[in-house]
Amino acid sequence: MFNQVTIIGTGLLGGSLARDLKALSLAQRVVGVCRSDETAKTALSQGIVDAVLPLHEAIVAADLIVLATPMQAMGSILKQMEGRLPKQAIVTDVGSVKTDLYQAIKLQVPSMLAQFVLAHPIAGGENSGVEASKLGLFKNKHVIITETDEVSQAAVAKVTQMWEKVGAMVLAMSLQEHDAVFAKTSHLPHVIAFSLVNFLSHQSDRERLFDLAAAGFYDFTRIASSNAEMWRDICITNRAEVLKALDGFSAQIEAIRDNVASADQAAILEYFGSAKQARDAGLLKRAEALALARDTKE
Numbered sequence: 457m458f459n460q461v462t463i464i465g466t467g468l469l470g471g472s473l474a475r476d477l478k479a480l481s482l483a484q485r486v487v488g489v490c491r492s493d494e495t496a497k498t499a500l501s502q503g504i505v506d507a508v509l510p511l512h513e514a515i516v517a518a519d520l521i522v523l524a525t526p527m528q529a530m531g532s533i534l535k536q537m538e539g540r541l542p543k544q545a546i547v548t549d550v551g552s553v554k555t556d557l558y559q560a561i562k563l564q565v566p567s568m569l570a571q572f573v574l575a576h577p578i579a580g581g582e583n584s585g586v587e588a589s590k591l592g593l594f595k596n597k598h599v600i601i602t603e604t605d606e607v608s609q610a611a612v613a614k615v616t617q618m619w620e621k622v623g624a625m626v627l628a629m630s631l632q633e634h635d636a637v638f639a640k641t642s643h644l645p646h647v648i649a650f651s652l653v654n655f656l657s658h659q660s661d662r663e664r665l666f667d668l669a670a671a672g673f674y675d676f677t678r679i680a681s682s683n684a685e686m687w688r689d690i691c692i693t694n695r696a697e698v699l700k701a702l703d704g705f706s707a708q709i710e711a712i713r714d715n716v717a718s719a720d721q722a723a724i725l726e727y728f729g730s731a732k733q734a735r736d737a738g739l740l741k742r743a744e745a746l747a748l749a750r751d752t753k754e
């Protein structure tokens with residue numbers, strides 16, 4: 457499918473894509489661009505990539521270039537690629553925020569817009585780095601492609617085909633809808649999980665609290681083990697939507713706080729009951745239907 461795919465940032469997402477591309481023979485050669493020597497060594501010794509090269513050398517012969525670094529590193533990478541991009545190359549990314557990246561491309565390297573397919577796999581986990589990468593990470597997961605006015609349809613088709621070949625289901629969305637949706641479903645829950653862990657860890661009896669924490673706390677806070685740099689970058693680059701989501705959530709916390717403060721039994725019951733109903737009949741039912749649809753596709 458590709459002669460050479462260059463992956464800039466061979467961490468959880470980039471490393472996992474590299475593994476799939478090689479395992480499924482979708483690229484004759486996978487080249488990595490790594491920030492640290494340690495990552496480069498692991499990526500090479502585990503056969504995740506065929507070569508590790510400096511950025512300028514890595515992109516010369518690429519027909520697909522994938523940006524898989526934290527969001528705020530992408531701007532300087534774009535600048536370094538300016539004027540050096542091979543004509544035939546498609547560029548894509550796996551970043552969690554789309555409008556900010558689109559604006560950066562438009563501002564810094566508008567000539568790249570036709571070649572750039574903005575994409576976001578809704579797959580990952582709380583562990584980061586090349587060691588956490590794995591085969592099949594994207595199987596049965598959504599990948600959102602946020603099409604722009606400028607992008608070539610042939611490039612979109614090629615990137616769509618790649619994600620489908622690694623088992624993902626591709627959906628199209630506008631940049632704005634993407635950032636608003638994932639601020640609520642992904643960015644907000646991560647901020648809340650980080651805050652909850654900090655709330656406990658700032659208590660004087662934190663050791664006792666952590667010793668006694670039960671399954672509910674572990675379930676709720678798994679994602680607070682996620683990479684701090686990645687989540688800083690997401691909050692900064694999707695600031696407006698993250699703030700809206702935080703404000704909406706704060707209003708919910710205020711509401712339940714008032715109900716508890718006034719010992720309003722009916723209101724508390726209604727508050728918890730409606731959330732349970734929404735999760736069981738809404739969220740879980742949809743997840744089951746989606747899983748069924750995925751199974752029948754296989």
Ligand SMILES: NC(=O)c1ccc[n+]([C@@H]2O[C@H](COP(=O)([O-])OP(=O)(O)OC[C@H]3O[C@@H](n4cnc5c(N)ncnc54)[C@H](O)[C@@H]3O)[C@@H](O)[C@H]2O)c1
Binds near residue numbers: 577
């Ligand atoms: N982790 C998830 O669950 C998840 C899911 C979907 C999308 N994403 C997005 O994917 C991207 C990568 O996330 P990840 O979880 O793979 O992170 P990661 O920390 O596992 O990997 C990022 C890699 O990029 C490298 N890097 C950083 N700056 C670089 C630079 N200038 N040049 C080359 N390499 C550089 C890091 O050393 C690291 O190896 C982020 O933009 C993130 O928002 C993450």
Ligand SMILES: O=C(O)C(=O)C[C@]1(C(=O)O)C=C[C@@H](O)C=C1
Binds near residue numbers: 578679682
């Ligand atoms: O599964 C997880 O742990 C994740 O955090 C993955 C997750 C999410 O579901 O919020 C995180 C960030 C993304 O951009 C997409 C997916």
